[in-house]
Structures are given as structure tokens and as C-alpha cells.
Amino acid sequence: MTDLSxxxxxxxxxxxxxxxxxxxxYFDHAAAVREKGLFAEVHLAFWKEEPSLREAFYMIDAEEIYVVPDFISEGYFTQEVIPRELELDGPTTVVxxxxxxxxxxxxIHPTMTTILSRRVEQEAPDIRREDTTLFVVGHGTALNDNTTRAVKDQAALLAERFPEFAAVHPTFMEQEMFIEDWDKHCETPNAVVVPFFIADGLHSYQDIPVLLGFEEDEGLPASQKDIFRQNPYQIRGKTLYYTSAIGIEPALGEVIIDQVHTFRENHL
Known part of the structure; x- marks a missing residue:
């Protein structure tokens, strides 16, 4: 085992x-990693919250730092925003x-397929898969072509792992195939929608339920809603199950650590 202490x-x-x-x-993931005692320090930084990315170097005493983006895809934020804010110019940078x-x-970790499938099994354990269409939902953006890749890859892997589903579709909030058109791509009586997001926050609790058609745009925070406790929904002539985001999985702490080891295998 590599000494990261x-x-x-x-x-x-x-x-x-x-x-x-x-x-x-994110705080849960950091706490899970911190409990392992592998690193001298474990810190969090955000793009839209405090502490911000620009404060990161003021928080850290160690001379060697591993940065792991707790993001779904290799896209706009991981390839452009984070490197810019942290002044990174490659896999390893002295800054x-x-x-x-x-x-x-x-x-992009291989465990994501297992975590996504677990979401389906927990929310719709008795569903007839041959009568079910599975939708994996990502954000999508025109800012970076790579943003959709992780969602498309996971949909393909799920289709391979679970061929008994009638169909598995990658869908997006802001790109085709649009999740708001889910019923146009669902030829089965049942549908399961899995948001491929880290947090059950703005998108998974508010935006996507509105696009699916079973919620109004109330703007309430997640702690005040019971989105996942109401499964299944009878809507647009279908029976729809909606799962929580993947970020609540305890396994994400192990994934973060494994991405550090993956980096070391590939670059050090």
C-alpha cells in the first residue's frame, strides 16, 4: 500500500x-476518507460555495497534494474550471x-455501474425488467463535448450488464436526448429514471422531477421534499420510478481513494 501519510x-x-x-x-465523502487515516490532511473546496477553490492552498500545509474532482464527468468543470482555478497545467504541477x-x-470509476444498478434495485426491486425502460440522466452542456461521455458510457454498461431491460437510454437536462421527452422514448409500461449526479440537490430534487412531469417548480430544498418516498408515479400513461442520486452511496469514499491510486499507477 502506498504511503500517503x-x-x-x-x-x-x-x-x-x-x-x-x-x-x-461531499462532506460525507470527505469524512469517510478522513476516517481511513491515509492522508495527513483531507480538505474540501467548491466552485459555488465556501471554501472556494481559490482558498485551497491557504488551507493546506502539506507540500504534496492530490486533487480528486467529486464530479460525474471529464468535462467543462474538470477539464477547464478546476485546472484554471488551481493553476494546474498538467497531471502534476508545482504551484x-x-x-x-x-x-x-x-x-468515470468502474464502480459507478454497480452503484447505478444498486439505485434501481433499491427503488424498484420487484419490477419486471422486460417491461421496463431505464433512463440514466446527466446534466449535459454545450460548453464541452466530453460532458456527456460518462452518462453515455454508463448507459451502455448498464445495458450490457442487464440485457433483460427493454431499453437503456442516456438522457440529459440540456441536450438531446432530453429527459423531459422520456415518455416519447419509452415503449414499455414501466420506466426507471436514475439521476447520475453526486448530490440530491437542485437538479435531482427540483429540476428533473419538473421535467419528468410529476413535480411543480416549488423551489423547496431537498430536506423539505419526499420525492423518492412516493414511488411509483402514475404519469403520462406509464408507471415511473425515480431513484436518488449516486452520491449518497458510502462507496464514494473508497472511489475517491482509488482515484488517487489510479493516478499514481498512471503517472508516478
Whole structure:
């Protein structure tokens, strides 16, 4: 086992200025890693919350830092925003007198397929899969072509792992195939929708339920809603199950640690 006891781990999350529940999973992931005692320091920084990315180097004493993006995809934020804010110019950068290693995001880890399938099994354990269409939902953006890749890859892996489903579709909030058109792509009586997001926050608790058609745009935080306790929904002539986001899985702490080891195998 690699000795990381002299290094720091910086977990980077998106955060939100609109939903107070969005940052919860990130703190859980950091706590899970901290309990392992592998790193001298474990810190969090956010793009949309405090502490911000620009404060990261002021928080960390260690001279060697591993940065793991707690993001779903290799896209706009992981390839452009985080490197810009942390002044990174490659896999390893010496900046502000510290050696910084930039690891792959959690969402491309092989464990994601298992976690997504677990969400389905927990929310719709008795569903007839041959009568069911499975939708994996990501954000999507025109800012970076790679943003959709993780969602498409996971949909393909789920289709391979569970061929008994009638169909498995990658869908998006802001790109085709749009999740709001889910019923147009569902030829089965049942549908299961899995949000491929870290947090049960603004998107999974508010935006996607509105796009699916079973919620109004109330703007309430997650702690005040019972979205997942109401399954299944009878809507648009279908029986729809909606799962929680993948970020609540305890396994995410192990994934973060594994991405550090993946970086070391590939670059050190």
C-alpha cells in the first residue's frame, strides 16, 4: 500500500448557491476518507460555495497534494474550471510551492455501474425488467463535448450488464436526448429514471422531477421534499420510478481513494 501519510487530499465539489442540501454528500465523502487515516490532511473546496477553490492552498500545509474532482464527468468543470482555478497545467504541477497531482473524477470509476444498478434495485426491486425502460440522466452542456461521455458510457454498461431491460437510454437536462421527452422514448409500461449526479440537490430534487412531469417548480430544498418516498408515479400513461442520486452511496469514499491510486499507477 502506498504511503500517503505525508500528503494532503483535496476533494473538489460543485456546490450550490441555491440549494442548502447540495454539499452534504461531499462532506460525507470527505469524512469517510478522513476516517481511513491515509492522508495527513483531507480538505474540501467548491466552485459555488465556501471554501472556494481559490482558498485551497491557504488551507493546506502539506507540500504534496492530490486533487480528486467529486464530479460525474471529464468535462467543462474538470477539464477547464478546476485546472484554471488551481493553476494546474498538467497531471502534476508545482504551484505556490506545492506539488499538486490532478486525479480523474469519481464519475468515470468502474464502480459507478454497480452503484447505478444498486439505485434501481433499491427503488424498484420487484419490477419486471422486460417491461421496463431505464433512463440514466446527466446534466449535459454545450460548453464541452466530453460532458456527456460518462452518462453515455454508463448507459451502455448498464445495458450490457442487464440485457433483460427493454431499453437503456442516456438522457440529459440540456441536450438531446432530453429527459423531459422520456415518455416519447419509452415503449414499455414501466420506466426507471436514475439521476447520475453526486448530490440530491437542485437538479435531482427540483429540476428533473419538473421535467419528468410529476413535480411543480416549488423551489423547496431537498430536506423539505419526499420525492423518492412516493414511488411509483402514475404519469403520462406509464408507471415511473425515480431513484436518488449516486452520491449518497458510502462507496464514494473508497472511489475517491482509488482515484488517487489510479493516478499514481498512471503517472508516478
Amino acid at each position: 505525508h500528503t494532503a487530499l483535496l476533494i473538489v465539489g460543485h456546490g450550490s448557491t441555491e440549494n442548502p442540501d447540495s454539499s452534504g454528500p 505556490h510551492g506545492k506539488t499538486v497531482h490532478y486525479c480523474p473524477p469519481v464519475g
